[in-house]
Amino acid sequence: MLQPESILQEECLCRMEDELHSVREFRSNGGKTLGYLCRGFPPSLAAGLGFRPLRVLQEATIEMEDRGGKLVRQDICPLIKVFLGGIDSGKGLFGLIDVWMGLATCDQTRRCFFALADMQDVTVHHIQLPATRSESAARFYSDQLQQFCFDCRDLYGFEYSRKRALDYSIDLWNAGDILRKAVLSRHISPLDLHWLFHLYLIADPAGLTEILLDLLDRADLYSPDHMIAIAGGSLALEDTWLLQALQSRNAGIIPLHCAGLQLVPFGGLNEFPSAGTVEELADGAFRSIRCARSRSNAEMFQYIQDSIADTSCDGFILKTLKFCDLWYTERERFRSCMSVPVLVLDTSYGEGEVERQRSRVDAFLETIAL
Numbered sequence: 001m002l003q004p005e006s007i008l009q010e011e012c013l014c015r016m017e018d019e020l021h022s023v024r025e026f027r028s029n030g031g032k033t034l035g036y037l038c039r040g041f042p043p044s045l046a047a048g049l050g051f052r053p054l055r056v057l058q059e060a061t062i063e064m065e066d067r068g069g070k071l072v073r074q075d076i077c078p079l080i081k082v083f084l085g086g087i088d089s090g091k092g093l094f095g096l097i098d099v100w101m102g103l104a105t106c107d108q109t110r111r112c113f114f115a116l117a118d119m120q121d122v123t124v125h126h127i128q129l130p131a132t133r134s135e136s137a138a139r140f141y142s143d144q145l146q147q148f149c150f151d152c153r154d155l156y157g158f159e160y161s162r163k164r165a166l167d168y169s170i171d172l173w174n175a176g177d178i179l180r181k182a183v184l185s186r187h188i189s190p191l192d193l194h195w196l197f198h199l200y201l202i203a204d205p206a207g208l209t210e211i212l213l214d215l216l217d218r219a220d221l222y223s224p225d226h227m228i229a230i231a232g233g234s235l236a237l238e239d240t241w242l243l244q245a246l247q248s249r250n251a252g253i254i255p256l257h258c259a260g261l262q263l264v265p266f267g268g269l270n271e272f273p274s275a276g277t278v279e280e281l282a283d284g285a286f287r288s289i290r291c292a293r294s295r296s297n298a299e300m301f302q303y304i305q306d307s308i309a310d311t312s313c314d315g316f317i318l319k320t321l322k323f324c325d326l327w328y329t330e331r332e333r334f335r336s337c338m339s340v341p342v343l344v345l346d347t348s349y350g351e352g353e354v355e356r357q358r359s360r361v362d363a364f365l366e367t368i369a370l
């Protein structure tokens with residue numbers, strides 16, 4: 001488990017352990033958890049069905065990557081290897097998942113979820129997240145999630161409750177708004193923000209707003225020399241070397257990736273929920289994706305350009321995961337169309353790798369400081 005380096009992070013770790021404890025209690029009382037990887041899935045929909053949704057972006061270590069790497073081809077992205085290694089080990093959050101949302105977002109996730117269905121007697125619901133950005137694609141996605149609700153009624157006897165889904169999504173929205181303000185305040189360090197967002201990924205949102213306000217009240221104030229926007233693949237909990245490198249050079253972050261600001265009401269994303277219907281949640285999640293995999297992904301580029309301008313960032317870092325071509329193939333376009341200096345980092349979770357990349361970050365920050 002990642003070691004906390006500040007009071008806020010220690011508190012976050014305690015809160016995360018409290019959440020895991022409440023998840024175990026929930027399961028021991030007959031409840032079912034639903035695990036998911038991609039931000040394209042609306043957790044409020046799972047809550048509406050009675051699941052405890054958990055976005056599993058943890059255990060991202062070289063050991064877990066190696067373990068998962070034994071189960072799949074080598075040219076698979078490290079996050080997928082960690083995912084399969086985590087399930088194979090049953091460690092941490094992975095051991096607390098009853099049902100997986102098998103959202104296929106690329107060839108690798110598709111193969112991964114089918115491999116998973118063979119690996120263990122864990123139920124995987126296979127759903128295709130369309131890359132095409134069109135009305136019919138949005139409807140196709142919504143219809144699949146509606147069918148998922150029907151399947152859950154038949155398989156688990158779960159009835160969808162609009163009120164439960166709406167209450168959950170309103171609590172999530174309000175807590176997310178606190179995180180948005182924390183980022184834009186520029187007074188919270190990159191690592192503290194990272195821990196807060198990861199608490200947000202697994203916490204029950206009921207009462208989370210007050211918890212976040214209390215944690216932020218006691219955070220060490222940070223005053224960065226430069227602001228760096230970060231985008232690319234999702235940043236798992238243990239994947240902190242880039243944030244440590246930036247923080248050690250007193251740089252602040254605008255986390256534009258899908259485990260950061262894409263989750264909260266920022267940049268025109270994530271409207272305030274009003275109905276709690278399957279359609280509203282599916283449509284809201286689909287329209288709030290700002291991912292390189294989208295066709296076209298012009299909205300993603302616009303979101304990053306606007307966010308860099310609106311937050312007066314001095315530089316942009318595209319952090320991709322090895323073998324994840326979704327983002328890496330766009331590197332030249334990023335270099336040519338961003339209004340600030342761009343650094344592209346193609347990464348995995350290996351130690352040696354981190355040292356090499358860290359010196360590139362230092363050099364990048366020096367160019368910005370000039």
Ligand code: SF4
Pocket residue numbers: 037038039040105232233234258289290291292293
């Ligand atoms: S990078 Fe794209 S496909 Fe991958 S988890 Fe994030 S939103 Fe989903």
